[in-house]
Amino acid sequence: MAKERVTVIDIARAAGVSKSTVSLVLQGSSLVNEATRAKVNAAIRELGYVYNRSAANLRQSKSKIIGIVVNDLTNSFFAELAVGVDAVVQSAGFVQFLANTGEKIERQREVIASMREHGVSGLIISPARGTEASDLTPLVESGIPVVLVVRDIAGAGVSSLTSDNHAGAVAAVRHLIERGHRRIAFLGGFADTAVFESRVRGYRDALLEAGLGPQSELVIGSAPSRAGGVTAIEQAMMLKERPTAALCFNDAVAFGVCDGLRARRLEPGADFAVIGFDDVIEAKTAVPALTTVSVDPQGMGERAAELLLKQIKAGRAEPEAIVSSVRLVVRQSCGAAAERRMKEVSS
Amino acid sequence: MAKERVTVIDIARAAGVSKSTVSLVLQGSSLVNEATRAKVNAAIRELGYVYNRSAANLRQSKSKIIGIVVNDLTNSFFAELAVGVDAVVQSAGFVQFLANTGEKIERQREVIASMREHGVSGLIISPARGTEASDLTPLVESGIPVVLVVRDIAGAGVSSLTSDNHAGAVAAVRHLIERGHRRIAFLGGFADTAVFESRVRGYRDALLEAGLGPQSELVIGSAPSRAGGVTAIEQAMMLKERPTAALCFNDAVAFGVCDGLRARRLEPGADFAVIGFDDVIEAKTAVPALTTVSVDPQGMGERAAELLLKQIKAGRAEPEAIVSSVRLVVRQSCGAAAERRMKEVSS
DNA sequence: CTGTTAGCGCATTCAA
DNA sequence: TTGAATGCGCTAACAG
Numbered sequence: 001m002a003k004e005r006v007t008v009i010d011i012a013r014a015a016g017v018s019k020s021t022v023s024l025v026l027q028g029s030s031l032v033n034e035a036t037r038a039k040v041n042a043a044i045r046e047l048g049y050v051y052n053r054s055a056a057n058l059r060q061s062k063s064k065i066i067g068i069v070v071n072d073l074t075n076s077f078f079a080e081l082a083v084g085v086d087a088v089v090q091s092a093g094f095v096q097f098l099a100n101t102g103e104k105i106e107r108q109r110e111v112i113a114s115m116r117e118h119g120v121s122g123l124i125i126s127p128a129r130g131t132e133a134s135d136l137t138p139l140v141e142s143g144i145p146v147v148l149v150v151r152d153i154a155g156a157g158v159s160s161l162t163s164d165n166h167a168g169a170v171a172a173v174r175h176l177i178e179r180g181h182r183r184i185a186f187l188g189g190f191a192d193t194a195v196f197e198s199r200v201r202g203y204r205d206a207l208l209e210a211g212l213g214p215q216s217e218l219v220i221g222s223a224p225s226r227a228g229g230v231t232a233i234e235q236a237m238m239l240k241e242r243p244t245a246a247l248c249f250n251d252a253v254a255f256g257v258c259d260g261l262r263a264r265r266l267e268p269g270a271d272f273a274v275i276g277f278d279d280v281i282e283a284k285t286a287v288p289a290l291t292t293v294s295v296d297p298q299g300m301g302e303r304a305a306e307l308l309l310k311q312i313k314a315g316r317a318e319p320e321a322i323v324s325s326v327r328l329v330v331r332q333s334c335g336a337a338a339e340r341r342m343k344e345v346s347s
Numbered sequence: 348m349a350k351e352r353v354t355v356i357d358i359a360r361a362a363g364v365s366k367s368t369v370s371l372v373l374q375g376s377s378l379v380n381e382a383t384r385a386k387v388n389a390a391i392r393e394l395g396y397v398y399n400r401s402a403a404n405l406r407q408s409k410s411k412i413i414g415i416v417v418n419d420l421t422n423s424f425f426a427e428l429a430v431g432v433d434a435v436v437q438s439a440g441f442v443q444f445l446a447n448t449g450e451k452i453e454r455q456r457e458v459i460a461s462m463r464e465h466g467v468s469g470l471i472i473s474p475a476r477g478t479e480a481s482d483l484t485p486l487v488e489s490g491i492p493v494v495l496v497v498r499d500i501a502g503a504g505v506s507s508l509t510s511d512n513h514a515g516a517v518a519a520v521r522h523l524i525e526r527g528h529r530r531i532a533f534l535g536g537f538a539d540t541a542v543f544e545s546r547v548r549g550y551r552d553a554l555l556e557a558g559l560g561p562q563s564e565l566v567i568g569s570a571p572s573r574a575g576g577v578t579a580i581e582q583a584m585m586l587k588e589r590p591t592a593a594l595c596f597n598d599a600v601a602f603g604v605c606d607g608l609r610a611r612r613l614e615p616g617a618d619f620a621v622i623g624f625d626d627v628i629e630a631k632t633a634v635p636a637l638t639t640v641s642v643d644p645q646g647m648g649e650r651a652a653e654l655l656l657k658q659i660k661a662g663r664a665e666p667e668a669i670v671s672s673v674r675l676v677v678r679q680s681c682g683a684a685a686e687r688r689m690k691e692v693s694s
Numbered sequence: 695c696t697g698t699t700a701g702c703g704c705a706t707t708c709a710a
Numbered sequence: 711t712t713g714a715a716t717g718c719g720c721t722a723a724c725a726g
Contacts (some may be wrong), residue, residue, distance in 0.1 A: 403703080
């Protein structure tokens with residue numbers, strides 16, 4: 001079965017035409033007689049020909065490959081992002097080359113290098129934590145279009161697409177205020193990240209807007225994890241003036257907050273309102289009675305891919321910074337019928 | 348910035364050596380003088396040379412690419428599987444080419460074709476639902492090593508790596524019997540799949556082994572979803588002799604069963620034992636008090652990749668069918684500290 | 695519409 | 711150890 005590789009020349013011979021005719025057929029050119037095309041296609045099928053992209057890419061010094069590198073494929077947000085990218089990339093006739101860095105800068109360097117070696121025509125990157133502008137300089141100087149997603153990198157000089165964390169936090173806090181809450185905590189997250197900063201700023205702005213002052217003692221950082229949520233809510237409940245609601249840095253924290261509330265015999269959603277940014281955990285597994293602020297990962301992937309394709313077509317476009325809007329979704333409790341109604345509250 | 352592509356010849360000139368010397372350096376050959384190597388590497392860095400894989404692949408008519416095609420990247424099981432594959436593939440000096448089919452046969456055909464065109468040296472496939480042996484015939488006849496994961500395809504003539512569903516079900520049912528349960532239901536899933544069949548068979552075998560007869564009325568199929576779980580448990584509770592425990596086709600069903608129980612004021616885990624095969628939903632978001640039967644996706648990916656690499660090295664190995672063992676994990680409820688103790692009950 | 699010719703960038707002989 | 715020549719399979723001119 002270890003057949004010799006069959007090439008255009010073989011199928012040309014079999015179909016009684018020349019190489020270039022075959023090549024034209026392969027590219028779907030309209031300059032070729034219908035009958036000839038059929039003969040060629042028959043031969044292709046007959047001999048089990050498979051097109052050799054390496055040769056084609058070499059010749060044309062370009063490929064139809066889009067690279068996407070994500071920092072944590074284990075997080076289904078990024079898996080869905082990749083699926084979104086794939087959808088548009090595919091329908092544009094490109095193929096996707098997906099790599100996972102697992103938050104490791106060194107690995108990120110390797111995969112980007114590998115992608116360049118494979119001649120990708122564009123790159124979508126969700127950078128690993130700690131990536132600096134200088135890490136991307138050689139890449140952008142090579143002229144390959146790049147769009148950053150999820151996390152922006154100042155000074156990198158490329159397009160980026162990020163969630164509007166500030167607007168999302170504002171919307172969430174407004175939502176709580178409308179429901180009558182006055183003491184609202186911000187729980188979880190490490191204060192040294194840009195994401196944390198913009199979420200807290202949105203939280204503060206919404207409070208100020210409602211004349212509720214900056215309730216600084218209610219901003220309680222912690223690890224952005226379920227365990228972190230537990231410690232944060234415990235700390236919040238130690239205050240003499242307890243909050244009645246919390247906006248959580250992410251959904252993992254929110255889950256932990258729910259755990260902590262239940263430990264105190266409080267029912268999340270009923271006795272205490274909990275909203276979390278939906279960063280980590282897939283929406284479909286969310287706990288009942290939890291409200292999340294979330295951006296649609298697939299939609300984000302699609303937009304990123306569209307932006308990238310535009311740049312690829314334009315040749316050399318100016319980088320655009322795009323801020324994707326964050327939607328606030330109120331997720332109702334799963335009832336006996338396991339139905340889940342979602343209502344969009346804010347853009 | 349639209350520099351000309353720099354090639355080996357450029358860096359050869361810059362380093363004052365010949366093309367082939369550069370080529371040797373690139374491949375880390377030991378046949379080259381240390382000083383020369385340094386000069387070459389300096390020139391490479393200087394000129395920003397990037398290796399052209401297309402050219403190399405063309406020349407050597409082989410690539411260092413491993414393809415992995417999964418049926419649903421949105422499902423974090425498969426995302427983690429891919430991460431596991433990536434880990435070993437990477438350390439063997441290959442790069443991974445990941446594609447998602449979204450359970451669509453047509454798309455699967457396309458991505459496999461695309462991978463062949465790119466000259467992958469091996470393929471790991473989690474086939475889309477409905478894939479037939481004939482869909483893989485051209486691929487396996489081409490001599491490319493293939494290993495199937497998760498779902499096997501009879502008659503495909505390739506290696507495969509699947510969970511031991513039968514053993515998993517047996518272990519789960521034994522676990523329930525040990526805890527005193529006598530009426531145990533099997534809930535959810537469509538009866539026309541091989542996976543369903545082997546799980547139910549394991550369930551039956553374990554009941555027979557304990558002298559509990561084939562409780563056929565307790566096998567209740569449904570959609571393998573959360574909603575399906577709700578309807579299945581409702582149907583089970585209509586029986587005059589109600590079950591006291593259930594093994595669920597998957598975790599989504601198990602979640603639905605928990606929903607249905609709560610609607611009847613029954614506490615899952617306390618009033619009614621629920622075990623689910625952990626197919627769909629990431630373990631870290633599992634509901635408390637739910638016991639799952641799960642296989643480690645990353646470990647499975649690693650084993651698949653090792654198997655594939657072995658075949659690639661061997662040139663043309665006989666297909667092996669490998670049955671990966673399924674672990675039964677008892678997951679304790681998340682308490683106030685959000686701790687989760689896991690105990691391995693069975694292999 | 696079809697055939698001919700000439701490389702794309704690289705790895706690999708074979709000599710030197 | 712290094713340099714010169716050859717061709718991997720394909721596409722892009724151009725000539726028929």
